[in-house]
């Protein structure tokens with residue numbers, strides 16, 4: 001009689017980078033999503049059940065608002081519904097011309 005333990009078998013999530021199943025929970029991020037860490041490759045990230053990539057147009061819209069309207073990240077978070085953590089990541093990826 002095969003009795004599955006619902007505690008041990010929790011949908012067996014996999015690492016999105018190397019595909020390993022040896023991942024452990026690693027707390028939660030700002031928006032409350034469960035984060036995982038892969039013990040095989042060391043990747044540390046949120047596993048997204050459904051991929052939710054932000055459309056480039058929307059991304060630009062948010063970044064433009066932050067840059068031109070001098071919107072704070074928290075304000076942008078409220079207005080656009082995008083986590084400020086995400087926005088700051090976008091800002092880091094998009095190096096702005098240093099003028100100061």
Ligand SMILES: [Zn+2]
Pocket residue numbers: 015016017018019020038039040041042043
């Ligand atoms: Zn991995």
